[in-house]
Amino acid sequence: MTAWSLLRIAAVAVCAMLVAFVINRTAEVLARRLAARRPESAPLSLLHRCRRPFILTVGSSLMLAGEGWAAFPPVPEGMIRHALVLLCLAACAWLAARLVAFLIDTSVRFSVRRRDASQLRRARTQAGMLRRVSQAAIAVITLGAMLMTFPAVRTLGTSLLASAGLIGVIAGVAAQSTLGNVFAGIQMAFGDMVRIGDTVVVAGEWGTVEEITLTYVVVATWDQRRIVMPVSYFAGRPFENWSRNDSRITGTALLHLDHSTPVDALRAEFDKLLADTDLWDGEGSALQVVDTTPSTIVVRALMTARDAGDAFALRCLVREKLITYLREEHPHALPRLRMT
Structure with missing residues (x-):
């Protein structure tokens, strides 16, 4: 050259x-x-x-x-x-x-x-x-x-x-198996079964969908773990999607109390507590006696929130504040073990 x-x-x-x-x-x-x-x-x-x-x-x-x-x-x-x-x-x-x-x-x-x-x-x-x-x-x-x-x-x-x-x-x-996952992924994406950011419960685990690929789905749990599941799992098994149409969710908190509990005063304190927190979305709430046992009554507090994260935080807050209120204002309402 x-x-x-x-x-x-x-x-x-x-x-x-x-x-x-x-x-x-x-x-x-x-x-x-x-x-x-x-x-x-x-x-x-x-x-x-x-x-x-x-x-x-x-x-x-x-x-x-x-x-x-x-x-x-x-x-x-x-x-x-x-x-x-x-x-x-x-x-x-x-x-x-x-x-x-x-x-x-x-x-x-x-x-x-x-x-x-x-x-x-x-x-x-x-x-x-x-x-x-x-x-x-x-x-x-x-x-x-x-x-x-x-x-x-x-x-x-x-x-x-x-x-x-x-x-x-x-x-x-x-x-x-691979082709089944690929077709399941396409079906899941365009069938609107689950989307990135949805709050889901799969295999007993609560978390948020973080990534969707052609073959697998990554779910980020509340304790920062990552669950990698094949797409075919979502196409062939039932799972809970808490935010498919609307992210709002109803949270519940159960209290086991004594029969002498002043339910009306407790309900008023519950309404006041919801009005003072931004976690409640203002859509709905209720405090009801849903069951009784020979030694206690079961009080259920229902409250709506904007999403699952706020609902969990609101449940914890309501449970803590109501127990504190009863301990300070009506200590006799707390459950007691009676000896016969």
């Missing part, structure tokens, strides 16, 4: 990257001007996400286009051109994945106009599932296109195509 050939190769590479950089800077300037006029516009965010894959795509495409003029060395024959083709395909796939993810996120942001927590969680869950499915499809298509650039693979593909039915059956049986 002569020095002139090396110089032309270097010139093609430098020019390709320089053109890509100039195009990127021009697009950035235009996006910043548009963002200054319309702060809600999305081009600047799109540019930040797609800068690297865009530069790599333009650069590799220009290098591939200038390959003839650069006179790459013929030995080994076609290796450099083949490498540029693979690089261009990978860069295009990277750029396509970023564009698809941006379009999905933008559509979610503009479709959820009002501040509805339930609608927002549903949109986030479906967008995450669409993003993963589309990226997996782009990766599979790109891998197939890259493999088909090898002559040996194209020759092998003709024979494999004849036995594609048998291979598909074998692959389906071998990946039955």
Whole structure:
């Protein structure tokens, strides 16, 4: 290879990257001007996400286009051109994945106009599932296109195509569990069974859905543990979703008290306590005697809250304050063990 050939190769590479950089800077300037006029516009965010894959795509495409003029060395024959083709395909796939993810996120942001927590969680869950499915499809298509650039693979593909039915059956049986989880994940996201941020009770554990993928769901429990469960669990077994339509929930607190308890005074103190706390949402409340035993009565306090976290805190507060009130004002109302 002569020095002139090396110089032309270097010139093609430098020019390709320089053109890509100039195009990127021009697009950035235009996006910043548009963002200054319309702060809600999305081009600047799109540019930040797609800068690297865009530069790599333009650069590799220009290098591939200038390959003839650069006179790459013929030995080994076609290796450099083949490498540029693979690089261009990978860069295009990277750029396509970023564009698809941006379009999905933008559509979610503009479709959820009002501040509805339930609608927002549903949109986030479906967008995450669409993003993963589309990226997996782009990766599979790109891998197939890259493999088909090898002559040996194209020759092998003709024979494999004849036995594609048998291979598909074998692959389906071998990946039955994985495919079941994938389809269950799609069904769960678009069937609106559970969404990111929902409060659920699964397998006796209370927690919040933190992540939903194609194959598993991560539930964050109240004590900061993470339960990773297959998606098929939610599609095939019953579970509790406390915030599917509305995050409001009713909390209960049970008190075992003496038969001489002044229930009316206790009810008045309960109403006063709810009025003084922000944990109660003001929707509903009740204090009732729901059961009796030979030695005690069972008093149930019902109160509504905005979500499960507030309901738990309100239950603890009501239980503590009512017991304190009875101990200070009506100590005879506390349960006593009678010896006969």
